Amino acid sequence: MHILLPPSEKKSVAQDGPPLDPAALSFPELRPTRERMMDALGKASRRGDAPEVLGLPAGQAAEALARNRALREAPALPAAELYTGVLYDNLAIGELDLERAAGQIVIFSGLWGALRLTDRIPPYRLAMGVTLPGQGRVSAVWRPALKEALRPDGLVVDMRSGPYMAAWKAPRPAVAVRVFRERILDGAPQRTVVSHMAKATRGRVAHDLIKAGASPETPEELLKAVTDLGYAAELDGAHLDVILPG
Template sequence: MQMIIAPAKAMRVDTDSWPVASTPALNAEAATLFRSLQQLTLAEAQAVWRCSDRLAATNYARLHATHFDGPRTPAVIGYVGIQYHYMAPDLFTAPAMAYAQANLRILSGLYGVLRPLDGIVPYRLEMQSRLPDHPSLYAFWGARLHDALDWSAPVLNLASQEYAKALTPYLRPGERFIECVFGRLQGARVQVRATRAKIARGAMVRYLAERQVTTLAGVQAFDHPEYRFDPARSSDDRLVFLERT
């Protein structure tokens, strides 16, 4: 059973916590996109990133100071965000990281699909971004992200819609893409709060890695003080976890 998560916008260089163990499977394609980014003017880059003047200047300077071939940080360590904070991959045991390397995949606008210990450089490029040379990253990547995953068992979706929809057009009959929903009851409706969902997704990855979970029954047993599995609101392709009251 594999699981997918989204990247984070903020990144860091960390060559000490875990060693790089692998190269991104779609590294050649990523190099093409990286060169396209480096050819942009500051104004063009800011339009792609849709950020403030200060962030644009900082990211533009970093872009032109970065060499695509290194130094590289393991992907799961390089991203800095809420989900990654609660995943705490820098504190993984060796068995937990080995499980993550085999089963966890990070979808990326630049790199396509990443294993946790794939070496990457800092960048800023969301999947929904539009480059002058590549106005749709969804079209650029096509079916390659789907085809990079192992569909012989269910794939657990712990990513945002922006990244999950890079896979859904290419699903084939018999392939199971299981959505995990973390929310609270608002009347009869399950309301998802973005920040809390990111926290829960990070905790879920950590839980699965620590326990070496390989079945959906193991996923449903997610033991978290703030969430409980709700079988009544779940289905074959949707697992709902509700905030405890």
């Protein structure tokens, strides 16, 4: 089982430690594209219109741009510690066997392409949906490199958001996890898409599957593993729908 996760906009910062070592990152086939993206992001972050180009909120732009300009010198820390926010808080990596989790989780990134939890990287800001000057849409830049580098064997459990799915299409067998809230209105069940709780739920489902040592090989086995863990869920084609009560 391979669990695909998006990154998080929220990131920790290391106060000291060694800088990035590009040669030490997982998926070494991605290094040429990583180098190209680091150079392009550094240049874009020095532009007068950098906040608009990179889609940065006004209150976060100065800090994000400073980090982007210091990618090769800033202290790096493991992805397991770098990414924070709702999904990663609920993933609760500190409660898991890190070696097992790192072997099953792949994090997709606009700057690094794909990472393992143990890869050491500096804080940065580059979304997969950005159009980077001189490069084009970030997801399109990554598509050929990721196609060559990622060849998973076994079931893929896809918890990425849309822009990150656009960078690499998971081969079969693959199941994308969706989260809905169900309420009873006028005596009939009504489902709505949730956002904040969807991130939390995906993080918790990933945590529980890894902690339980689950190793489903088919969508049906994944459904059984998730329901055995106490979730209300069902299969809908290539989707696993997790249903939250209203």
